[in-house]
Amino acid sequence: MLRRVDLVHPLRCACGAVQGHIESPQVAGRAVCYCRDCQAFARFLERADTVLDARGGTEVVATRPRHVHFTQGVEQLRCMSLKPGGLLRWYTACCHTPIGNLPADPRVPYVGLVRTCLPGSKAELDAMFGPCEVAVNTQGASAPVRATPVATLFAVLKILRAAIPERLSGRYRQNPFRRADTGAPIVAPLVLSAEQRRTLRGEG
Secondary structure, X not given: OOOHHHOEEEEEOOOOOOEEEEEOHHHOEEXXXXXXXXXXXXXXXXXXXXXXXXXXXXXXXXXXXXHEEEEEOHHHEEEEEOOXXXXXXXXXXXXXXXXXXXXXXXXXXXXXXXXXXXXXXXXXXXXXXXXXXXXXXXXXXXXXXXXXXXXXXXXXXXXXXXXXXXXXXXXXXXXXXXXXXXXOEOOOOEEOOHHHHHHHOOOO
């Protein structure tokens, strides 16, 4: 029987033009984010019905960028940000499948991959990445959601613990979403105006 460290999990967009995989699933974690910005991103893509759960949550798998590998369709990747200096939110031009969210700072070795680009049943994702037991930004949910402060703390500590050796070794530069020489995004991000952001967030 293969250990989880020996496994990879597929990654692909809805139409199949973009494909790849995630390696080392044992270092990944899962959470559901209920923030209004994640909801706005789903609306921007016109995919709220397939990305958001019944309470407005987006499930993400958090891992290190160097564990993400694209095998085809990189030219279809697009990037947007809801505000200057905000998260870099990646999606595909071909079918508007959300891929993942990166911090604006290239030195932070983190990517939150959106569940919709990770094929498989709940049981298959549980077996690969562990159960989804963390809920964050629950104040943005459209219905009451139980907060998970203890599980969230452990998840944050896990991310921070992984970030330190990545920074010290320079492996954070291994990032398929960024240029190796400069750290700049491989695609210039579309930055929305304040008015566009407010509209997508349902603020007017």
